[in-house]
Amino acid sequence: MSGEAGEGENQEDLAAAWGAALDQEQGGKGAEGEAPTSGEATRVLNQAEIDSLLGFDAGPSRESAMSGIERIISSGLVAYERLPMLEIVFDRLVRLMTTTLRNFTSDNVEISIDVMASQRFGDYLNSIPLPAMLAVFRAEQWDNYGLIVVDSALIYSVVDVLLGGRRGTAAMRIEGRPYTTIERTLVERLIGVVLGDLKAAFEPLCEVDFRFDRLEVNPRFAAISRLSNAAVVSRMRIEMEDRGGRLEVLLPYATLEPVRELLLQQFMGERFGRDSIWETHLAEELRQTDVALDVVLDQQVMPLSQVLGLRVGDRILLSTPPGAPVSLRCGDVALFEAELGRRESRLAVRIDKVRPVPPTPTEDAA
Incomplete structure (x- = not known):
């Protein structure tokens, strides 16, 4: 038993020495910047x-x-449906703004859309780089609001251009102070130009008036929708030679709801389930189609046995007196009332009255 106890003590001593050597080796590798060992990879989080x-x-x-x-x-964010026509509207807005801003600033202006995406309104407010100006505008016909954000670089560039700054020099920026009344007034003029172009961009699709409401510098005061609601954001880059900045237009989905069906179109003037070109062609061909009209002189009811007994040479007496009105029919539909007469050796009718066409079952259901 004493021999076995001695062997156990020797094994424990060897294991302790082996563990100490491993600890020294791991410590040395950590100091030399080598990769961590498996012992460090299995560390438990606190x-x-x-x-x-x-x-x-x-x-x-x-x-x-x-x-x-x-x-x-x-x-x-939920994958909201794309609005193809809205992309066309913003492309049209870029073309219109390129012309109007050139006239507004008397400078060479280039505008491009960086990105157009869906985003939660709260996330967008948190992502606005400050300082900036937030213009709240109202869509009168849609009875809702939108947002235009002008960053500080574009603000100072517009102020510099409108106040006669030299070309080829970067706009002066003075950070850490509130915007002056002159700067706010000039930015309001810029917003008015953008809203006019936005109205013109929507004109081929629908009529809407955008009215400037107020100008804010704090995003908390520009909350036009719930923070969790989705919105469409179009980020545009405006370049004026060596100056420029970013302008962003935000329209909540709630604002676009009245014209959602129009914005879902794939092209301008699309009609859902209908083809106007084919309808026009079909109508023109129908007007050239020959239609047979039947003149109903009289209607009589007789038993089937009498009808089957009719032979060649039998006569059917009509009870319609001369000069009585007769009916002109196309199939089972009575179209006209006419007077029976004679022209040379042939019977003829003169239309006196147009009968209203009865509605079809589908029109009644509608």
């Missing part, structure tokens, strides 16, 4: 790290940006 991963760190020192699973859930 409670603070787990709370941070799950987004449960709700203490007063928590950052405004969410993390972990909470961030994944909140950023999962």
Whole structure:
């Protein structure tokens, strides 16, 4: 028993020495900057790290940006339907603004759309780079609001151009102060030009008037929709030689709801389930079609046996007196009332009255 106890002590001593050597080797590799070993890869997370991963760190020192699973859930925007006609409207807006801003600034202006996407309204407000000016406008016919955001670079560029700044020099920027009355007034004039072009861009689709409501510098005061509601954002880049900036137009889906069916069209003037060209062609061909009209002189009811007994040479006496009105029919539909007469050696009718065409069953259901 004593021999076995000695062997056990020797094995424990060897295991302890082997573990100490491994610890020294791992420590040396960590100091030399080599890759971590398998012992470090299996490290267990503590409670603070787990709370941070799950987004449960709700203490007063928590950052405004969410993390972990909470961030994944909140950023999962629903895939809203695309509005093909809205893309055409914004392309038309870019062409119109290129001309009007050239006249407005008396400078060479180039405008391009960077991106057009769907985004939650709350996420968009949090992503606005400050300082900026937020113009709230109202769509009169749609009874709702939209938003135009002008960044600081474009603000100072427009102010510099309108006040006679030299070409080829970058606009002066003075950060850390509120915008002056002159700057706000000039930006309001720019917003008025953009709203006029936006109205003209929508004219081929529908008639809508955009009215400037107010100008804000704090995104919290420009809340025109619920933070969780979706909106369409079009980001445009405006270049004036060496100056320029970004202008963004935001339209909530609630604002576009009255014209949603029009914006779902694939091209301008599309009719759902109908083809106007084919309808016109069909109508023209129908007008050239020969139609047989039957003159009904009299109607009589007789038993089937009498009808079957009719032979060649039998006579049927008509009870319609001379000069009585007769009916002109196309199939089973009575179209006209006419007077029977004679022209040379042939019977003829003169139309005196047009009968109203009875509605079809589909029209009754409608």
